[in-house]
Amino acid sequence: MLKYVIKRILISIPLMIAVVLVVFLMLQVLPGNPVSVMMGEKASPDVIERVTEQMGLNDPVWERFIDYLVNAVQGDLGTSYKLSRPISDLIADSFPNTVKLAITSALVSWIIGVFAGIISAIKKDTLLDRFLMGFSLVGISLPVFWGAMLLQFIFGYTLGWLPISGYSTPAHMILPAVILGWTSSGTIARLTRSSLLGIMENDYIRTARAKGLDESLVVVKHGLKNAMIPVVTMMAMQFASLLSGAVITESVFGIGGIGVLMVSAVNTRDMPLLQGSVIFSTMIIIIGNLVADILYSFLDPKIREQ
C-alpha cells in the first residue's frame, strides 16, 4: 500500500515541473510588452523602456525560467505587476475563500447528489426517479452565472433574505454554495444511480434479500458500500476542481478566491499573477487526482494489488 502511494507521488513530480514549464512558456510567447499594457494610455515610451529593464524583462527566456523555477520551489512566485505584492501572499489570502466555497458547495453537491441518486435507483422508472433525474439534468445544464443571478435576484434583491455579494459572514456563503452545489450535484446523482443499479443486480444482493434482511439495510450496507467506489473518486476530483477556483461563481458573488484572482490577472494582463495562480490551480488538480487514486485503492483492494 505504502509503495503504491509513494509511486503515485513520485509520478506526480515530473508532471508538476512540466506544468510549470508549459505555463511559463505559453505566457512568454504572448506578443507584446506587459509593461505597456500595465501602464496603459498614460505611459510615455521612455518610462516603459526604463521599467521593462528594471523588471528584468529584457533578460533571456531560459534565464528567467531557471530563476522562476528556483524561486517557485522556495515558494516565491514573483510579484504581481498590478497589485505590487508577492504572488504567494495573494494566493495565500485568496485560497481560504475558495476553500470555504469549495467545502460548502461540495457538501451541498454530495448531499443532494447521493440522496437523489439513491432514491432514483430504488424508485427506478417511477415519476420520482424522473423528477430527480430531471432536477439533476437541469443542474448540469444550468449556466452557473444565470442561476446565480436568478438566486441573487430572488433571495437577495426581491426578498432581501440573503446578502447579494461578498463573503464576510456565513450567510454570504449560502447562495453561492447552493448554486455551485446544485450544478455539480447532477453528475454525482447520475453516477450514484447507475452504479447502485448495477450493484443491485448482483447475486449477493439477492442473497441478502433472501435471508430476510430489511430492504434499507440491503441498499445501504451491501449495495451502497460497493456502489460508492466510482462516486467517491468523482467526489474527490470534483472537490479538487472546486478548490482550483470556481471562476464564474466567485465573480458573480464577489468572493475573493483563486478564481477571481485569475480573472483579474487576465483582465489586467498581470502575467506573473496569472502564471502563479494557474500553476497553483494545476497543482491542486494534480494533488486532487493523487488523493482520488489513493482513496480508490483504499476502497478497492483489487487496484493496489495490480
Next chain:
Amino acid sequence: MKRKLLATLLSATMVITLLSGCGGDSGGESGGVKYDDGYGENVLRVTYTDEIESGDPRQTTADYIIQLNVFDTLTKTEANEDGELEIVPGLAESWTISDDGKTYSFKLREGVTFTNGETLTSDDVLYTVDSMLDPERAALNTDWMNMIAGAQDVLDGNSETVEGKGIIIHDDNNFDIVLEDSYSPFLATLSVPGWSILNREACEEADEAGGGPSVTKFGNDPEYTVGCGPFILKEWVLNDHVYLEANPDYWQGAPAIEGVVIKVIPDADTEKMLFESGQTDIFDLDVARHLIPEYQESEEWSDNIVPKTVLGVTYLAINEKIEPFDDVNVRKALQMAIDKETIIEEMYSGTAVPANGIYPPGLIGYNEDLEEIPYDPEGAKELLAEAGYPDGFDMTIATTANDDQATTDLVAIIQQQFAEIGVNVTIDQMDEASWYDVRATGELPMYMATWYADINDPDNFIYTFFSDDSTVTRSFNYYNTEAMDRIEAARHMTDEDARVKEYQDLEKLVIQDDAAWIPLWHAEKVRLVQHRVKGFVPHWAGYGDCCFYGVELELSGE
C-alpha cells in the same frame, strides 16, 4: 406526486428562510436598509469593478482612489464657486516663483502630522522625490518629477538624491524646488496623485518589512501605509473590500463620516442590485451605460443623478504615414463624415458633447469659439474627389480584444458612417499588448481612444500627441515640425494670457487646419447616489476615483 414536489419546494424555502435568519446580523439599519457588511450606518459604501491596484502613489498609473483619500499633495486643483478650476494651496501654504520660472520656493503648512505621529517636514518632500526616482523601485510615475534639476541623474543611477540641486532645504518648513528648465504647468503637476507627499520614516519601515523598495509593503499593507490625508487605510481584504477610516487629526478637520468601504464588485448586474437595495451609496454608470435612460426617467432616481463632464476627449487617431492619410483633404473628409450628434444621442443617451478640437470644456485653453466641424457627407465626398479618391478607398481601424462592448459598437457605427462616403473600413481586432507595441513603433492604423486630463493644462493634451516625443509613439506621425516646435516652446512660456492664446491657435492649426486627428466627443461621467448622500463632489477631471472628504450621510435617526 405533485403534492410531494410542492412539499419539497416548500421545505427548501423554509430551510433557506431559517438559515438567512442566522447570519448577517451585523451592521446598522437605515431607512429599512440593513447593511450586511459589518460596518456602521455612518459609513459611505462605494464600489470598484476590479481589485484596486497598489495604494502606493509610486506604483500605479490608473487607480487613484486610495491616493486621493489617504494622502495629500502640495497643491490641489479645485473648482471655485463659478466652476472654474484653480490651483489652491494644499500641504504647501504658499509659494513664490522666480522670474525665470525655474525656482519655486515653498512654505509648508505647519503642524501637519502623518498618521504615524510624525510631523510633515521639508525632508519628506525630498524623500518623496528621491524614492520615486530610485531605479531600484521601478516606479511608474517618474514622468511627474523628471523636470526637476538632477532628476535624470537619480533615474540613471548616477546619484542617490536631488538634494542641493533640484531640492534645496532651508529649514523644516521652507524649501525650493529647482527645475531643469522653466515648465509652466508645474504647480498643477504638484496636485496629481503621483505627487502625494510621503513620510520618510514610514516608507523606509515598509520597504524593510517587504524586503526592498520593489516589494515594499507601503500602500498594500494597512499597517505600513501612512499618509496625512483625510482617511486612513485601515483594512484591505483582497478582492472583497478596502476600508478607509476617518483621520481625526486631518489638518482641514476630521471628515463627517466614519469611513468609506470600497467594495470590489466585478459584475454590473450585481452592482445594480446592491445599489437598488441600498447596500451601496454611489453607482458609477460607466459599467452600465444602458441603464442611464431608465434612471433618467425613474421618479425615484432621476433627481439623484450626478453627471460630471469629464476633462477628456474621445478621438480617432490618424496615422499620416499611411496612404491616403497624408492628404489633408482626406483627413478633413473623414472629420466631416461622422454624425456625432446622433451617436451621442443613441450611444450616450445624450450624456456627451461633440468635440471640435482637442481641449475639453473646463480645461485651461478651452476655446468656446472654435469653429464647429460639420457633419456633411456630401462635402466629404467632394473633398475625397478633390484628393483623387472619388470612389473612396479601403482602410483599417485597429481595436483591442480588451475593448468593452460600448467601444466595439462605437467603432462599428463609425465603420458604417465612413461607408456612406465610400470609405471601406476593415476592423482589425488585436491583442492589447500587440496593439500597444505596434502603436509604439508608429505603425498602428487608425484607432479610437480617450484621453483624460492629469493636470488642468492644455500642454497635457496637445503635447501628449503632437510633440516630437510622442507623435510617432502614438502612431500619429504628424509632419508639421513647425507646429511641433511651437508646442514645445509653449511649455516654457511664462506669460499666462499669451500662453493660452498660443495653445488655442495651436489647436486650430493642428486639429482643424491640418486635420491631424478626428475629434469625437467629451463624454460625461454619470453617477447615481443614494438619497442619504450629501456633499459628494466628483473629481475635478471626472475620474472614476474621488476624494470623499466632503461627503455627509443623512442618518436614519435624524
